[in-house]
Amino acid sequence: SQQGEEDPQALSIQEGENATMNCSYKTSINNLQWYRQNSGRGLVHLILIRSNEREKHSGRLRVTLDTSKKSSSLLITASRAADTASYFCATDANNNDMRFGAGTRLTVKP
Amino acid sequence: GEEVAQTPKHLVRGEGQKAKLYCAPIKGHSYVFWYQQVLKNEFKFLISFQNENVFDETGMPKERFSAKCLPNSPCSLEIQATKLEDSAVYFCASSQSTATEAFFGQGTRLTVV
Numbered sequence: 333s334q335q336g337e338e339d340p341q342a343l344s345i346q347e348g349e350n351a352t353m354n355c356s357y358k359t360s361i362n363n364l365q366w367y368r369q370n371s372g373r374g375l376v377h378l379i380l381i382r383s384n385e386r387e388k389h390s391g392r393l394r395v396t397l398d399t400s401k402k403s404s405s406l407l408i409t410a411s412r413a414a415d416t417a418s419y420f421c422a423t424d425a426n427n428n429d430m431r432f433g434a435g436t437r438l439t440v441k442p
Numbered sequence: 443g444e445e446v447a448q449t450p451k452h453l454v455r456g457e458g459q460k461a462k463l464y465c466a467p468i469k470g471h472s473y474v475f476w477y478q479q480v481l482k483n484e485f486k487f488l489i490s491f492q493n494e495n496v497f498d499e500t501g502m503p504k505e506r507f508s509a510k511c512l513p514n515s516p517c518s519l520e521i522q523a524t525k526l527e528d529s530a531v532y533f534c535a536s537s538q539s540t541a542t543e544a545f546f547g548q549g550t551r552l553t554v555v
Contacts, residue, residue: 365543369482374446374533375546420485422544429498430475430535430544434484 355421467536
């Protein structure tokens with residue numbers, strides 16, 4: 333069964349606005365990763381956050397992790413049209429496999 | 443290689459035919475994962491390998507799907523007697539360890555007609 337669940341399923345914003353996507357999971361994890369997928373192509377890795385970390389930044393991306401709530405959020409600040417893509421969270425539980433959610437489809441309008 | 447290479451990019455099979463997909467992980471990566479994505483929806487985990495050993499195959503439909511990762515050969519995912527619902531993009535990923543990022547190939551689009 334899938335581990336992560338992203339919400340919302342779809343998000344549409346104007347260029348320059350911030351986009352926040354959430355991911356919830358069910359079991360204890362070692363780490364959580366966020367990926368981006370453009371138009372059905374391969375996944376591009378964005379950020380890995382470990383279970384003992386609470387926040388991580390990379391450029392315009394900010395990821396938080398709350399292990400007590402079993403949830404993570406991805407914030408994209410000052411969004412651009414090129415950020416239009418599907419975003420997936422993947423969790424790595426103790427069996428070492430990555431499990432993905434259904435993703436959030438982000439549309440950034442110019 | 444420096445990227446995960448999946449071949450072929452597209453594969454069309456008649457219902458009941460066999461389909462075989464290949465994945466060359468990044469050199470030095472010990473873990474290989476296979477995922478199935480139907481209609482740009484969620485990624486369904488199929489199977490993982492640690493080197494040539496199956497690590498977890500809980501996602502594999504047991505009857506028709508099989509996979510291998512043999513030394514000095516690309517990994518492969520084989521579907522016997524394909525069905526229409528097998529139509530999907532199959533992604534392969536590799537990583538050095540479970541604590542590092544996974545790199546994904548561009549996928550193989552399988553269409554069963």
